[in-house]
Amino acid sequence: xxxxxxxxxxxxxxxxxxxxxxxxxxxxxxxxxxxxxxxxxxxxxxxxxxxxxxxxxxxxxxxxxxxxxxxxxxxxxxxxxxxxxxxxxxxxxxxxxxxxxxxxxxxxxxxxxxxxxxxxxxxxxxxxxxxxxxxxxxxxxxxxxxxxxxxxxxxxxxxxxxxxxxxxxxxxxxxxxxxxxxxx
Amino acid sequence: xxxxxxxxxxxxxxxxxxxxxxxxxxxxxxxxxxxxxxxxxxxxxxxxxxxxxxxxxxxxxxxxxxxxxxxxxxxxxxxxxxxxxxxxxxxxxxxxxxxxxxxxxxxxxxxxxxxxxxxxxxxxxxxxxxxxxxxxxxxxxxxxxxxxxxxxxxxxxxxxxxxxxxxxxxxxxxxxxxxxxxxxxxxxxxxxxxxxxxxxxxxxxxxxxxxxxxxxxxxxxxxxxxxxxxxxxxxxxxxxxxxxxxxxxxxxxxxxxxxxxxxxxxxxxxxxxxxxxxxxxxxxxxxxxxxxxxxxxxxxxxxxxxxxxxxxxxxxxxxxxxxxxxxxxxxxxxxxxxxxxxxxxxxxxxxxxxxxxxxxxxxxxxxxxxxxxxxxxxxxxxxxxxxxxxxxxxxxxxxxxxxxxxxxxxxxxxxxxxxxxxxxxxxxxxxxxxxxxxxxxxxxxx
Numbered sequence: 001x002x003x004x005x006x007x008x009x010x011x012x013x014x015x016x017x018x019x020x021x022x023x024x025x026x027x028x029x030x031x032x033x034x035x036x037x038x039x040x041x042x043x044x045x046x047x048x049x050x051x052x053x054x055x056x057x058x059x060x061x062x063x064x065x066x067x068x069x070x071x072x073x074x075x076x077x078x079x080x081x082x083x084x085x086x087x088x089x090x091x092x093x094x095x096x097x098x099x100x101x102x103x104x105x106x107x108x109x110x111x112x113x114x115x116x117x118x119x120x121x122x123x124x125x126x127x128x129x130x131x132x133x134x135x136x137x138x139x140x141x142x143x144x145x146x147x148x149x150x151x152x153x154x155x156x157x158x159x160x161x162x163x164x165x166x167x168x169x170x171x172x173x174x175x176x177x178x179x180x181x182x183x184x
Numbered sequence: 185x186x187x188x189x190x191x192x193x194x195x196x197x198x199x200x201x202x203x204x205x206x207x208x209x210x211x212x213x214x215x216x217x218x219x220x221x222x223x224x225x226x227x228x229x230x231x232x233x234x235x236x237x238x239x240x241x242x243x244x245x246x247x248x249x250x251x252x253x254x255x256x257x258x259x260x261x262x263x264x265x266x267x268x269x270x271x272x273x274x275x276x277x278x279x280x281x282x283x284x285x286x287x288x289x290x291x292x293x294x295x296x297x298x299x300x301x302x303x304x305x306x307x308x309x310x311x312x313x314x315x316x317x318x319x320x321x322x323x324x325x326x327x328x329x330x331x332x333x334x335x336x337x338x339x340x341x342x343x344x345x346x347x348x349x350x351x352x353x354x355x356x357x358x359x360x361x362x363x364x365x366x367x368x369x370x371x372x373x374x375x376x377x378x379x380x381x382x383x384x385x386x387x388x389x390x391x392x393x394x395x396x397x398x399x400x401x402x403x404x405x406x407x408x409x410x411x412x413x414x415x416x417x418x419x420x421x422x423x424x425x426x427x428x429x430x431x432x433x434x435x436x437x438x439x440x441x442x443x444x445x446x447x448x449x450x451x452x453x454x455x456x457x458x459x460x461x462x463x464x465x466x467x468x469x470x471x472x473x474x475x476x477x478x479x480x481x482x483x484x485x486x487x488x489x490x491x492x493x494x495x496x497x498x499x500x501x502x503x504x505x506x507x508x509x510x511x512x513x514x515x516x517x518x519x520x521x522x523x524x525x526x527x528x529x530x531x532x533x534x535x536x537x538x539x540x541x542x543x544x545x546x547x548x549x550x551x552x553x554x555x556x557x558x559x560x561x562x563x564x565x566x567x568x569x570x571x572x573x574x575x576x577x578x579x580x581x582x583x584x585x586x587x588x589x590x591x592x593x594x595x596x597x598x599x600x601x602x603x604x605x606x607x608x609x610x611x612x613x614x615x616x617x618x619x620x621x622x623x624x625x626x627x628x629x630x
Contacts, residue, residue: 019215023208028200035201045203049210053509053556056215082480083504109191114199117192136189137196168188 004068012059019056027052029069030076032118036133037080039122051079077138081148084126109171120170128163135160213557235623239585239597398457400629403467403596407449407622411473411515413442413607414615437481437503439494445474445512449620453521461527463537466520473515473618480508482559490562491554495571510555515572517547525584533588543578543602571608578602578618586626594626 002021010018031048038044055075062071109117121129130149134140135156140148142156149156451469458464482489483498491511492498523541530536550564550572566574582600589595599621607616 016212016215019212020208023211027207028202031201031203032196032199036196045207048203049207050509050556052207052211053214056211082508109188109195112195114195117195136192139193164188 005064008059008062008068011056023052026069026072030072032114033073033076034080035118036121036137037077037084037130039126039129043083047076047080047083050083051076054079073138077134078148081130084130112171112174116174117171120167120174123170124163124166127159128166131156131159132163132167136164210557214555233621236585236597236599236621239587239595242587398459400457401455401594401626402629403453403455403624403626405449405451405453405467405469405596405598405622405624407598407620409447409449409471409473409618409620410444411447411475412444412617412619413475437479437492437494437498438508439492439511440478442475442477442513445476447472447474447514449622455626463525463527465523465525465539465541467523469519469521471517471519471618473517475513477511477513478508479511479554482554482556488560489558491552491556491559493552493562496550496552496562496564512553512555514549514551514553515547516549516551517545519543519545519578521580523580523582535586537584537586539580539582539584539598539600541580543580545576545578545604547572547574547576573606573608576604576607578604592628594628596624596626598622598624 004025007018007022007025011022027048030051031044034044034047034051035041038047051072055072058075062068121132124132131145134145134148135142142153142160145151145156146153151159449469449471451467453465453467456464477493479492481492481503483492484490484502484504485499489504490498491509492503493511493513521541521543523539525537525539527535527537547566550566552562552564553559554562564571566572580600580602582598584596584598587595600619602618602620604616604618606614608614
C-alpha cells in the first residue's frame, strides 16, 4: 500500500486518484469525530466535507514531524468549532456559579454501544457538547478550550461539569431500562 | 479525569463510521472548481506575459535582419529608384536607339520608376550587352572602369556579363534598415566610383522625408487586468454595523484584506494618426476587475446559501459559521477610453509609444462568489448603495508596442495603468487602480 507521505505529495500535485485514496483512507476514521460535535449525521457530514476541503487545500503546510492523523483530527476539530460557533452565541453558556450541583455516582458504560453514547452526546446543548469533546475525548485543557472557543476558563469548566452530569443522567436512565428489560 | 472520562475516550478509540457518498462528491466538486479556475487565471496572466516576451524577442531578431526579405519594393527604395532613373535619364540622353525608346514615353518611364534599381540596370545592361556597348554605357552613368572590370570578372561565374554585375549590385539591397538603405547604397556607389554630383543628388533624395499621410485604423484588443483596491477611507463597514443587535455573531465574521486577481478585458477601438508621432485613440472596453478575500460564514435566505462579504451586508439572524473559505469578487464594467499616444522610437516595422488619457467607466455588476460548492453567487445592487459608484473617471498612462504586418494589418501590445478617482461613495470611499496588459490587432483603413 502506498505510504501516507507519497500520497500527500501526489495530492499536492493535484492527482485526483490520490485525493480519493486519501479520502477513503481517513474519512471513516474522522466521521465519528465529526458526529460527536454535530447534532445529526447530516450536520456531521457537512463538517467532514468542509474539513476535507481545508485538508486538501492546506496539505502543503503539513509538517512531517507531526502524525498525519493527529493533524487531520485537529482540522476536523477546528472546523467543527467554527461550524458550531453561531449556535454557541445563540445559546449563551453558563458560568460555574450557575451550574446545578450533581451528585456523582460511579457509572459503567462498557455495556453500551458507541452509537448509543453518540446519540446521547448529540442531545447535549451545543456548548456542553463541544467542551466535553474537547476536554474528555481530545484531551485539551480548560485554558486551551477557553482560547479556542473565545470563552472564559470558568465557563469551560462549568460547561464541562454540566455535560458530564447530563451524560451520566442519560447513561443511568439507559442502564435502568436495560436492567428492567433483563429482569423481565 | 476519572474512569468515566477514560471509558468515554476508550469507547471512541479506533471507531470508524463510513460517511455517505455526498461528502466526497462535495469535496471533489470544490477541488475541481479550484483547479479549473487556477488554470484559467494562469493562462491569462502568464499567457499574455509570454506573448509580450515573444513580441520583444521577435523585435530584437528583426533588428538583426533575420526576417528581412532580400528583394523588396519598399518606400526608401522607391525614392532611390526615382533618383536613379533621373541619373539614367541624364546620362543616357545622348544614347541612341533602344535607350531613348526606354525614356521616350511617359508610360514606360513610369514603369521604370516602379522597377527595383537592380531590375532597371538589368534591363539597361541586357539592351547594351546585346549591342556590345555595356562598358561604354556604364562609364556614361559614372562607374569607373576598375569597378566594371571587377563586375566583369565576377560575371564569368554567371551566364552573361550583365548577370554577374547584377549579383554584385543586388547585394547592395540586402541591408535590414530600409530607412538607411539609400545612404548605404550611396556609399557603395561611391566606392564603385559614381561621380560626386550624382552621389550628392542621390544622398539628398535618400534623406528627404516622405510627405506625411495619416492612417486610420480599427483595432481589437484582449487583455489582462490586475485590480488593486484599498480599504474604505473611513474604516471597515463592519465597524458601522457593529451596533446591530447580534454584535457577538457579527464581530466574529471575518473577511481578509482583498488581494488582486488577474482578470479579462476585451475591447474595440479606432486610431487616428495626427502626425508622424502623435496618434489619437478611442476605445470601448469591457473589463472584469477581480479581487480575492476570505470569509468564515455564510447566510441563508429564501432557501439559498450566500457567502458573507461584510461591505455588502447580510442577514444577522441567518448566519452560519464554517471553516475559512475563499471569496472571489468580480466588478464588471464598460469604459470609454480616449487616449493620445506619442511614438518615441521606431525599429523597422516596430514602434514604441507612450500613451496618456482618460477613462469614463460604467460599472454595472458586482458579484461575490464563495469557493464552496453549496454557496450561490451573491450579487450586489449598485443602485442601492455607495459600495461602488456606478460611474467613475480614471486616469490612464501606458506603453505601447506596435508591429506592422503588412499594409492592412498590424499587431499591438500594451502595458497600462489606470487610477480611479474614487471607487466607492460616502463612507465607502476607496482608492483603486488597475495594472493591465494586452494584445491587439490593428486593421489599417485605406
